[in-house]
Amino acid sequence: MSDLFFYGTLRHQPLLELVLGRPLSQLTVSQAVLLDHAVYAVAGQAFPMIVPEKGSKAEGLLVQGFTPEDLKRLAYYEGGFDYDLSPQSVQLADGSSAAARVFFPEPGLWTPDGPWSLQGWVDEWAEVTLLAAQEELAYYGRVDATTIARNFAPIRTRAWARLAARKRRTGDPRDTTKDVIVQSHRRAYVNYFGLEELEVQHRQHDGTMGPVSHRSGLMQGAAVVVLPYDPVRDAVLLVEQFRAPVFLIDDPEPWMWEPVAGMIDPGETPEQAAYREAQEEAQVTLDTLEYAGGAYSSSGSSTEYIYLYVGLGGLTRTIDNGGLASEGEDIRTQILPYDTFMQKVDNNEFKDLPLLSLANWLARHRDRLRG
Structure with missing residues (x-):
């Protein structure tokens, strides 16, 4: 039938x-x-x-x-x-x-x-x-x-991120329907990440169309990164977990100290994801979020777009059982006084770029947040 x-x-x-x-x-x-x-x-x-x-x-x-x-x-x-x-x-x-x-x-x-x-x-x-x-x-x-x-x-997470990306305009007058020519587009690999390949031409700065180039992109969803900060105690909270890509590149220290981070689920706003991830990873309830900007994490290789936040709330305890077992997460946390945290930043003791970005944002806005 x-x-x-x-x-x-x-x-x-x-x-x-x-x-x-x-x-x-x-x-x-x-x-x-x-x-x-x-x-x-x-x-x-x-x-x-x-x-x-x-x-x-x-x-x-x-x-x-x-x-x-x-x-x-x-x-x-x-x-x-x-x-x-x-x-x-x-x-x-x-x-x-x-x-x-x-x-x-x-x-x-x-x-x-x-x-x-x-x-x-x-x-x-x-x-x-x-x-x-x-x-x-x-x-x-x-x-x-x-x-x-x-x-x-x-x-579906990647699809949700694609919808968000289509609204990401800053005023560039160029038109991709006229200034980019796709000769071929192939979805080459699917798993937790996707991999897509292009044979593509784009308009050059002299106004001519450039040669056909082979390019590929690691297809990811959008993510939130949240640095919990207690303005009363003047302290930040960091999470530590094993990172397989860091291990794969032969870094001898694949356990990374980072801010709270996670993917934005379909139907979620970045803010909703930020509050959820703070609870899931660090068991921290944030009072408010300060938006610290958004950017592509590695635009030459990945589609991942990161929304950066400093999350304000009381930080009184650390844990060693954070994260979701269903996602294989094994997370512990630490609370650092602001001065100690910034000294570690200046001593190059952290290897996570979003953490460094948020540290610099916090340094510029700390007085306002404490006031």
């Missing part, structure tokens, strides 16, 4: 067409309902699930005319969410019934969390979901669905 009933995000035409790689006008699409079922939001996620529920009806689309390739692409995309097809009978608008298959979640995998609204999802999540799906589908035929499922969270 090649007829499917969609009750969730794939009712959104742009997403379904992206997954299929062709327009819906080439298929037969009808409004339909699945009786004795209801569609609920998934707790903590931006997609829905369907559950048996006597007397309810799940609204959706019956789509007919899929090719074997269509079904492979759909199974690849939905497989990333751990959904499998189940045969059902759906009711059409004229009261007739039709056989169709429906993507059902693995039992017990997700927790329902209130009725789900397609329009509510479109307003809040469609744009980031489309960007994430573009990355996922770029690996169709090259990477299995299990790998995509394992990296679903970082893919």
